[in-house]
Amino acid sequence: MPLPKTSVAREPLHTRTIKVESFAREDGLWDLEAELVDLKSYDFPIRHGQIHKAGDPVHHMHLRITIDSDFTITDALAVYDAAPYGQDCASIAPAYRQLVGLNLLKQFRQRVKERLARSAGCTHLSELAQVLPTAAVQTMAGRRRSSGESEIHRTDKQPFHLDGCHALRLGGPVVKEFYPVWYRPDTQAGGS
Incomplete structure (x- = not known):
């Protein structure tokens, strides 16, 4: 369901688009390719009397990571198509090799x-x-389903995604129905 229309007239200013695509590689690893694009809906002045035209990307960058089946990053590459300060911005791209070795499921956001x-x-x-x-989890979900590795019936280890959001809280109706072995009726939302 889309957001309802507003009752107040508005002027568009900025659009940010984030896109992530994932790929299974023939070597048994997976690539996730993420892209960010920022657009303005108006012209504005930039350095040396130039004008940045509406609709031209202010930011346009890409980040590719390669992961193994344990969600550990084995390779990382960042590139820029557009940035406000050109090469001064883009020169940081090699620093994103520091993502190699991080695990997407083990405090990844904090490590970044x-x-x-x-x-x-x-x-x-x-x-x-x-x-x-979260894009990696979605990537691997299909692989696990097709290989019969469904976590719904596991009893030895709680599936990592349980208690990770409101719908999958241990005391909620989704866990009760689909993961009954992990259901905890006394568990409140947001904690275990």
Whole structure:
């Protein structure tokens, strides 16, 4: 369901698009390719009397990571198509090799902040990296289903996604129906 129309007239200003695509590789690894594009809906002045035209990307960057079946990053590459300060922005791209070795399911977002915060990284690439854990989970979900690795009937280890959001809280109706072995009726939302 889309958001309802507003009752107040508005002027469009900014559009940010984030896109993530994932790929199974023939070597048994997976690539996630993330893209961020920022557009303005108006012209504005930039350096040396030039004008940045409406609809031309202010930011356009890409981040590719390769992961193994344990969600550990084995390779990372960042590239820029557009940035407000050109090569001064793009020169930070090699720093994103520091993602190699991180695990998307083990404090990944915090590790990105520790390694690439402020002037050690690019605000926009680091924000783009933040969407990768949930995209990776979606990537692997289909693989696990098709290989018969469904976590619905496991009893030896709680599936990692349980108690990770409101719908999958241990005391909720979804867990009760689909993961009954992990259902905890006395568990409140937001904690276990």
